[in-house]
Amino acid sequence: MGGGSELHYHREGSGEPLVLIHGIGSRHGVWRPVVEQLARQRDVFAIDLPGFGASPPLPEGTPSGIPTLTDAVEAWIRAMGLDRPHVAGNSLGGAIALELARRNAVRSATALSPAGFWIPIENTYARFVLKTARALGRRARPLGPRLAHSNWARGLLAGPFVAYPSRMDPEEALLDLAAFLDGPAFDETLDRVRGYAFANGHELRVPVTIAWGTRDYLLFPHQARRARRLLPDARHVSLRGCGHMPMGDDPKQVLDVLLFH
Structure with a gap:
């Protein structure tokens, strides 16, 4: 695990640098199913966003929204001495990856089911699912170790996010x-992301890939059509049979997408 910066991270491999950014309420370990293979061709940095995983929150009084989270990741990239790395993100992390591309801070950006291509009712639905899942998780937490080893329980808790909960490693599921x-930043981040919508795709001058799981039940796959309209020059990919967090559903498909640039 890395140290010496405000963001906690896991580093593995060699080659061109690739920064991996998780979604809301998640952590760097969500990339575990693909990191080992990625590390054969990339110097991989899987980070914890501020206020998630093992990273401390943003300074008191700093709003935890996409602009400030993007600021934090960009500052970390500079502090690490990375020269315009490749970046990939999922959900909230996908939106941050695209905003880093807008700033020309990265060499390429890959976004897996990125936030920001919703309409208001879809945003409201996603917020409801996330809040409900968190409430259920808190009630079920005393039974966590038993539930983690139950395919049925993993399906109940993780079903909105992954297509194949049975493929999750029980110990990783507990983490x-x-x-x-x-995550102390969860509530504020969820509230602030409500006002975010991706716009002005013409400002992105680096190679971009948008990939969407065909079984995404949080940010529905038809949102990919809006991404195509807003980013007509990007590469657009359907991840067949994958959910909102596709890394564990089909690592091979995700690897192919992440290594394209």
């Missing part, structure tokens, strides 16, 4: 649940 329930 993911803890990150989801304990």
Whole structure:
């Protein structure tokens, strides 16, 4: 694990640098199914966003929204001495990846089911699902170790986010649940993301890939059509059979997308 900066991260591999950014309520470990293979061709940095995983929150009084989270990741990239790395993100992390591309701070950007291509009712639905899942998780937490080893329970808790909960490693699922329930920035970030919508795709001058799971039940796959309209020059990919967090659903498909640039 890395140290010496405000963001906690896991580093592995060699080659061109690739920064991986998780979604809301998640942690760097969500990329575990693809990191080992990625590390054969990339110098991989999987980070915890401020207020999630093992990273401290933003300074008191700093709003935890997409602009300030993007600021934090950009500052970390500079502090690490990374020269315009490739970046990839999922959900909230996908929106941050695209905003880093807008700033020309990265060499390429890949976004897996990125936030920001919704309409208001879809945003409201996603917020409801996330809040409900967190409430259920808190009630179920005393039974966490037993539930983590139950395919049925993993399906109940993780079903909105992954297509194949049975493929989740039970111990990793426990760590993911803890990150989801304990992230101090969760509530404020969820509230502030409500006002975010991706716009002005013409400002992005670096190679961009947008990939969307065909079984995404949080940010529905038809949102990819809006991404195509707003980013007509990007590469657009459907991840067949994958959910909102596709890394564990089909690592091979995700690897192909992440290594394209």
